[in-house]
Amino acid sequence: MRDQLTAAARQSKARPCPQCGADTPYDERFVMWCAACDWNVDPGGAEPARGRFEEMQRRLAHRYGEQLHAELLADPDAAKGRVAALRGHSVDATHPPTHLRRHLIEAGEPAAAAVVIDPGAAASIAAELAPARETVARAVIRDLAG
Numbered sequence: 001m002r003d004q005l006t007a008a009a010r011q012s013k014a015r016p017c018p019q020c021g022a023d024t025p026y027d028e029r030f031v032m033w034c035a036a037c038d039w040n041v042d043p044g045g046a047e048p049a050r051g052r053f054e055e056m057q058r059r060l061a062h063r064y065g066e067q068l069h070a071e072l073l074a075d076p077d078a079a080k081g082r083v084a085a086l087r088g089h090s091v092d093a094t095h096p097p098t099h100l101r102r103h104l105i106e107a108g109e110p111a112a113a114a115v116v117i118d119p120g121a122a123a124s125i126a127a128e129l130a131p132a133r134e135t136v137a138r139a140v141i142r143d144l145a146g
Contacts, residue, residue, distance in 0.1 A: 014023040017034035024034045033040040049055035095101075117125075 013026045015026045015032065016022070017024045017037060017039050019039040020034060020037040022034055022036035024032060024036075024039075026032050031040065046058070049058060096104075
């Protein structure tokens with residue numbers, strides 16, 4: 001694939017920009033535009049629809065896009081749940097995705113813990129994890145400090 005792209009780049013030609021005269025790479029597969037003066041960056045609107053069905057699809061897509069934009073402006077945090085819902089399971093597929101866990105927490109009533117440990121066991125666990133906690137904290141601080 002990379003070889004094809006390199007070969008295509010070698011075949012591309014340069015033409016003078018009609019607005020500023022700068023050499024502008026040209027490849028007939030793509031719209032030509034000038035990086036020096038932004039000539040032809042937006043060469044025009046969409047091509048005309050090729051029938052009533054395509055026209056209806058475009059109208060619905062535009063309406064959906066506008067509605068989604070308005071929803072996200074009204075509630076920016078909704079984007080996180082929407083993205084998680086679209087992606088499904090994330091990094092750890094053995095757990096439900098975040099949007100489902102959040103939904104369960106918001107919908108449910110508080111419950112007592114199923115496993116309760118005594119203070120002595122909690123102190124023992126904390127002592128066992130202390131070296132790892134220190135190592136991770138140092139790594140986080142080192143990585144954030146650059």
